[in-house]
Amino acid sequence: MVEKKYGKNLVFSNLSLDLNQGEILTISGRSGSGKTSLIRIIAGLTDFTSGELIIDQNKISPKTRYPKHLLGRVGVVFQDFNLFPHMTVLQNVSLALKVVKKMNSSSANNLAIKHLNRFGLKKKYNSYPNQLSGGEKQRVAIARAIAMKPLVLLLDEPTSNLDPTSILGVQTLLKELADDGTPILAVTHNMTFAAQIGNTFGVLNNGVLTLSDSSDILSQMNEI
Numbered sequence: 001m002v003e004k005k006y007g008k009n010l011v012f013s014n015l016s017l018d019l020n021q022g023e024i025l026t027i028s029g030r031s032g033s034g035k036t037s038l039i040r041i042i043a044g045l046t047d048f049t050s051g052e053l054i055i056d057q058n059k060i061s062p063k064t065r066y067p068k069h070l071l072g073r074v075g076v077v078f079q080d081f082n083l084f085p086h087m088t089v090l091q092n093v094s095l096a097l098k099v100v101k102k103m104n105s106s107s108a109n110n111l112a113i114k115h116l117n118r119f120g121l122k123k124k125y126n127s128y129p130n131q132l133s134g135g136e137k138q139r140v141a142i143a144r145a146i147a148m149k150p151l152v153l154l155l156d157e158p159t160s161n162l163d164p165t166s167i168l169g170v171q172t173l174l175k176e177l178a179d180d181g182t183p184i185l186a187v188t189h190n191m192t193f194a195a196q197i198g199n200t201f202g203v204l205n206n207g208v209l210t211l212s213d214s215s216d217i218l219s220q221m222n223e224i
Contacts (some may be wrong), residue, residue, distance in 0.1 A: 089140050195218055
């Protein structure tokens with residue numbers, strides 16, 4: 001991807017990355033560097049003006065619409081989790097299965113329960129988001145994304161506002177998902193988390209993304 005422009009003023013030059021099965025890529029950068037914009041573009045939530053995006057052999061350019069069949073296949077967990085406050089945990093996870101995948105209520109609920117159980121939320125089916133801790137909300141949001149069987153899982157600042165115990169839980173969960181073959185892209189300002197969770201690392205600065213298979217690259221953040 002060359003000279004890809006995000007939003008109004010943000011420009012990335014020579015930005016090129018590949019995300020493979022089971023890989024965890026962490027991208028770090030200061031606030032305003034475009035980390036969230038990158039995630040939104042990959043998920044089809046933000047337009048771009050030049051360059052090319054390829055997802056599962058589907059080529060997407062500024063002149064083409066984001067393919068409908070990819071909607072829901074790119075899992076996104078945002079910093080604020082985006083859970084529906086008026087819905088229970090079970091309803092939050094099963095909704096997209098019913099609306100996007102057209103599953104009947106029984107099948108959608110059973111699949112949602114399977115993933116909630118997997119993520120240690122067996123006792124939270126009927127709880128509402130305001131009754132959950134930050135770590136529990138994070139796990140519900142990840143369960144909702146994973147239930148859709150995504151081609152890739154994108155996470156925006158996954159450790160934001162989480163306590164150390166919850167962060168450790170998220171790390172363990174993401175590594176399990178990667179071991180199952182799910183490609184993961186996490187953007188974060190948390191250098192310790194980035195170093196511990198990733199097997200590929202990136203630093204975003206002044207529109208340039210530098211990638212490495214060594215977490216030593218994260219030391220560049222101290223120079224930005």
